[in-house]
Amino acid sequence: MENKIATPSVTKKILNKYNLNLKKSLGQNFLVDQNIIEIISSSAAIKGDEFIIEIGPGIGSLTQSILNKLKTGNLLAVEKDAAMVEVLNDIFAEENKLTLINQDALKIDWPEILEKYNPEKKKVKLLANLPYYVTTPIIMGVLESEIELENMVFMVQKEVGERICAGPETKKFGSLSVAVQYYMQPEIIHQVPANVFIPQPNVDSVIVGLAPYPENIYQKEVLNQDFFFQIVKSIFQQRRKTLRNSLSRSAIINLDRDLVTQALNDEGIGIKKRGEKLSILEMISISNRIYKMREEE
Structure with missing residues (x-):
């Protein structure tokens, strides 16, 4: 035409x-x-x-x-x-x-x-x-x-x-x-x-x-991609909540509250920060930390 x-x-x-x-x-x-x-x-x-x-x-x-x-x-x-x-x-x-x-x-x-x-x-x-x-x-x-x-x-x-x-x-x-x-x-x-x-x-x-x-640093850094995206969905499912609450009360992934508290403190992020404040690399870092802690249980 x-x-x-x-x-x-x-x-x-x-x-x-x-x-x-x-x-x-x-x-x-x-x-x-x-x-x-x-x-x-x-x-x-x-x-x-x-x-x-x-x-x-x-x-x-x-x-x-x-x-x-x-x-x-x-x-x-x-x-x-x-x-x-x-x-x-x-x-x-x-x-x-x-x-x-x-x-x-x-x-x-x-x-x-x-x-x-x-x-x-x-x-x-x-x-x-x-x-x-x-x-x-x-x-x-x-x-x-x-x-x-x-x-x-x-x-x-x-x-x-x-x-x-x-x-x-x-x-x-x-x-x-x-x-x-x-x-x-x-x-x-x-x-x-x-x-x-x-x-x-x-x-x-x-x-x-x-x-x-x-070079995709995100895919290079993440330990488990499926677990990472479960963490991300949990963070934003109730975005007004603090990270500790959104992760420990998630309907997507079952996480122990004490484990979440320790992981956030170990990462130097703290329990009161909200997920929307995090960079993708920080989310990957939290995901990797929690993933390793669960594997070691």
Whole structure:
């Protein structure tokens, strides 16, 4: 297609042509601002020879921009809605760089997908305009799979993007901040108003970029990753409580109050500090201390 899809007129034309009824259950809101599309694809710094994954291509607004930047690379688009897959297959019928799969991104085995569709092991980048209701599980599903990514660039609800990027001692800093930042380094790239979508959502959005750390000191330092995330969830489950209370009264992990008290004192943190005041490294240090103390019991 020569015309830019991400415009009000072309988007409406496509919706009418294919008689598409947008599904609220799938969070379908289509971008109709080519400048925003360009910011998303340009932020991924596509050189042209990568293997790109796009989650939720919809009618292909971002897909079109990515394909225009690819030369010898490939694009794998993952779309849950079978009706959208039919539309994409028609719009991009002559595009041999594109592979479409009709799957739920929440249920994908990402290492298996890369093994199947990226046998040449090209550098991998992931782009997405994520449905708001599944933003967190999709992002965490990709990160927890620990596939090697050059970067991720995605658009999410503004509040979620701010939580992802928040640092200690801020109101938005929480378990999501720690979970994402444990794996990759986030930044808010651009603010996106609600009026650049059809239909218009009730909230504004942001474009977020995730880049790998030159060296991931968090994964290097942690003794037991599963235990660490149980500690993190416990810390923020009742964020107004002190560390001692949130950890010793957690419904997520069973910890003896005296053990928690000793661990916090041994770490020089004290029993009255709140979890939102801690850095990720301090949380890892507490987690490691408690983990070792339990192992020694």
